[in-house]
Amino acid sequence: MDRSLRFVHLFPELLNLYADHGNMAVLVGRARARGFAVETVAVRLGTELRIENADLVLLGGGSDREQVIVGKELTRYREDLLSAIDRGLPVLAVCGGYQLLGEYYELPNGERVPGLRVLEMTTRAGRNRLIGNVAIEWREGGERKTIIGFENHGGRTTHEYPPLGTVIKGFGNNGRDGKEGVLYKGIVGTYIHGPLLPKNPHVADRLIRAALRYRGQDDTLSALADDLEWRVHDAVLRQICGEK
Amino acid sequence: MRIRSITGLWLGRMTKWVLWALGRKGTSLPGLVAARVAPRLLEELLNQLSTCVIVTGTNGKTTTTAFLYAFLNDGEAWLTNRGGANLQQGLLAALLAKSDWWGRLQVKKAVLEVDEATLPKVTAKFHPQAIVVTNVLRDQLDRYGEVDLALRMLSEGTRYAGTALITNADDPLAMSLGLGRPELTYYYGMTGVVDTTARRTDVRDGAFCLICGRELEYAYFIYGQIGAYRCPEGHFERPQPTFAGRWERAGRRLVVCEAEPNTAEEFTVESPVRGVFNQYNLLAAASAARVLGVSPKALRRRVQNFAPPTGRFQVFPGAPERVLVLIKNPTGANGVLRALEDDAAAKAVCFVINDDDADGRDVSWLWDINLEEFIPCSRAAEWLCGGTRGLDMALRLAYAGIERTQIRVLDKLAQVAEVSADGVETVYILSTYTALHPLSDLLKEVANRG
Numbered sequence: 001m002d003r004s005l006r007f008v009h010l011f012p013e014l015l016n017l018y019a020d021h022g023n024m025a026v027l028v029g030r031a032r033a034r035g036f037a038v039e040t041v042a043v044r045l046g047t048e049l050r051i052e053n054a055d056l057v058l059l060g061g062g063s064d065r066e067q068v069i070v071g072k073e074l075t076r077y078r079e080d081l082l083s084a085i086d087r088g089l090p091v092l093a094v095c096g097g098y099q100l101l102g103e104y105y106e107l108p109n110g111e112r113v114p115g116l117r118v119l120e121m122t123t124r125a126g127r128n129r130l131i132g133n134v135a136i137e138w139r140e141g142g143e144r145k146t147i148i149g150f151e152n153h154g155g156r157t158t159h160e161y162p163p164l165g166t167v168i169k170g171f172g173n174n175g176r177d178g179k180e181g182v183l184y185k186g187i188v189g190t191y192i193h194g195p196l197l198p199k200n201p202h203v204a205d206r207l208i209r210a211a212l213r214y215r216g217q218d219d220t221l222s223a224l225a226d227d228l229e230w231r232v233h234d235a236v237l238r239q240i241c242g243e244k
Numbered sequence: 245m246r247i248r249s250i251t252g253l254w255l256g257r258m259t260k261w262v263l264w265a266l267g268r269k270g271t272s273l274p275g276l277v278a279a280r281v282a283p284r285l286l287e288e289l290l291n292q293l294s295t296c297v298i299v300t301g302t303n304g305k306t307t308t309t310a311f312l313y314a315f316l317n318d319g320e321a322w323l324t325n326r327g328g329a330n331l332q333q334g335l336l337a338a339l340l341a342k343s344d345w346w347g348r349l350q351v352k353k354a355v356l357e358v359d360e361a362t363l364p365k366v367t368a369k370f371h372p373q374a375i376v377v378t379n380v381l382r383d384q385l386d387r388y389g390e391v392d393l394a395l396r397m398l399s400e401g402t403r404y405a406g407t408a409l410i411t412n413a414d415d416p417l418a419m420s421l422g423l424g425r426p427e428l429t430y431y432y433g434m435t436g437v438v439d440t441t442a443r444r445t446d447v448r449d450g451a452f453c454l455i456c457g458r459e460l461e462y463a464y465f466i467y468g469q470i471g472a473y474r475c476p477e478g479h480f481e482r483p484q485p486t487f488a489g490r491w492e493r494a495g496r497r498l499v500v501c502e503a504e505p506n507t508a509e510e511f512t513v514e515s516p517v518r519g520v521f522n523q524y525n526l527l528a529a530a531s532a533a534r535v536l537g538v539s540p541k542a543l544r545r546r547v548q549n550f551a552p553p554t555g556r557f558q559v560f561p562g563a564p565e566r567v568l569v570l571i572k573n574p575t576g577a578n579g580v581l582r583a584l585e586d587d588a589a590a591k592a593v594c595f596v597i598n599d600d601d602a603d604g605r606d607v608s609w610l611w612d613i614n615l616e617e618f619i620p621c622s623r624a625a626e627w628l629c630g631g632t633r634g635l636d637m638a639l640r641l642a643y644a645g646i647e648r649t650q651i652r653v654l655d656k657l658a659q660v661a662e663v664s665a666d667g668v669e670t671v672y673i674l675s676t677y678t679a680l681h682p683l684s685d686l687l688k689e690v691a692n693r694g
């Protein structure tokens with residue numbers, strides 16, 4: 001059986017505002033611990049993205065200036081991305097990368113930057129930034145789990161898809177409808193960083209399983225010794241829920 | 245001075261007395277009270293100064309201010325805001341401490357450390373003789389959002405053409421403040437200190453041309469985005485510094501070469517600080533002092549009056565010796581780690597990470613510290629973590645390659661102050677802002693118990 005996985009990090013040199021390389025470290029670490037041979041590819045500005053070589057794509061967040069550059073660059077690959085996502089390509093899109101998947105997002109000055117239109121989703125500029133610790137409830141296969149982290153975004157995102165979770169503490173997509181993030185086929189979109197995956201290893205495993213299914217393989221994963229991860233998760237969750 | 249300002253001033257003083265009577269040190273509260281009542285008090289006090297130098301930027305403000313305070317002290321009294329109280333209320337508290345009941349300043353010269361976001365508010369109503377910029381780096385993201393915003397505030401705050409600007413030639417963002425500002429702009433920079441430990445993989449926020457957005461090309465890096473850069477399209481490059489520093493690490497001196505229009509003169513200052521980032525602080529202060537007319541001879545003498553601020557490689561003697569160092573953002577932390585590599589002693593490294601407002605509530609920056617490259621050259625026998633987010637740091641260390649069973653998490657700061665381990669000569673305690681002063685006090689106690 002083929003035991004290899006290829007993870008692609010899009011524009012890590014531009015979309016690195018919230019230490020998104022930490023997410024890659026967790027995906028790689030948890031896949032290797034299960035015996036998979038993992039190859040990581042960093043696609044930088046000016047290098048070719050070959051979507052057929054990706055089993056999972058990571059899209060992080062950057063400043064507005066950097067996001068505009070990335071948005072333009074990615075337009076070239078829209079059709080490729082769309083058809084791969086349709087076939088279940090897992091994508092982790094955080095913050096700016098999440099906004100980029102929608103129809104457009106609005107800059108603080110009101111200018112609308114076109115998105116990749118992968119999702120029917122829009123992001124409007126808000127008056128103030130939504131900043132702080134965040135905790136959400138995530139349901140998967142009848143199980144309830146929490147996801148924790150930090151959010152810092154000016155944009156208010158709205159869509160009709162299932163969210164990644166419902167807000168327990170914090171703002172979420174727009175501070176109004178109690179939803180955080182998006183789930184659509186293999187896409188996990190979210191405003192939560194910290195980075196997201198180190199303290200939420202269950203989300204990392206969900207992405208790895210999706211990558212295995214995308215390759216047409218058995219998606220069973222063995223359990224790992226991750227008590228430190230859960231100790232941090234629980235401590236931060238307690239801290240967040242204790243906040244006024 | 246207006247009645248309203250005098251009322252504010254009195255209330256500020258009374259607050260200070262109350263705090264003193266309660267046995268508390270108040271650096272900002274008296275200023276906060278005064279500012280509430282009298283919004284124009286700060287500018288009215290500042291405008292009484294005959295000489296004022298402001299130090300701003302992301303990292304190194306406090307150390308640079310302490311150096312400048314030593315360099316400028318000509319026997320006359322100078323005032324400064326020691327302790328890093330660098331927002332409006334902190335400035336006000338420092339000025340109130342030196343004014344009489346009628347709001348007349350008793351001291352007419354000042355060296356002030358000013359936060360980047362506060363700078364434009366201060367310089368809108370008051371123009372200092374000189375502004376020194378240390379660097380523009382990624383800081384606590386939840387404070388300002390992004391580096392671009394910090395740069396905008398600095399650029400607005402340094403616009404007044406009558407003020408001398410002394411800024412960093414080696415930092416593309418700090419340097420850009422001098423563009424289109426032909427008069428009274430001075431650059432300082434390092435030459436010949438190509439630090440062999442500079443890492444290509446460190447975070448670099450300013451490493452893009454501000455005009456065309458292309459990635460800057462570097463002949464060499466010193467730390468972070470600081471080095472010898474140029475835009476591949478030629479829009480932008482490191483300027484020839486007016487004050488070029490050469491750090492003689494082994495001899496612990498800084499040689500400064502001053503480029504006059506036709507001549508170049510050199511002078512040497514003993515460097516009492518560690519780490520290349522600290523040599524920049526010394527160079528920035530020496531350059532500003534030269535711009536203000538202090539002679540090289542006086543600089544050499546007055547550097548001995550430099551008092552290192554709390555938690556800037558503050559040494560507490562003992563066995564083991566303990567050293568307290570502030571870390572607050574990735575570039576600063578990386579600079580500190582490079583300085584630790586220079587120390588051949590067997591060491592323990594303890595990270596104390598808090599997430600209060602003053603620390604930055606978002607701890608994702610821990611993942612931008614380049615631990616992966618530090619660990620193999622660290623000569624560290626022990627790894628410890630503490631603070632409200634000590635567990636986050638432990639997880640970060642685990643991902644950087646430290647065995648999970650080798651990482652100790654300490655619940656209390658008192659335990660941090662007493663860390664020791666077999667065969668360890670020095671314990672380095674790397675702490676964020678809000679744990680720094682409590683740790684300094686605890687470490688003093690432990691050292692005195694000795």
Ligand SMILES: [Zn+2]
Nearest residue numbers: 453456475479
């Ligand atoms: Zn350019």
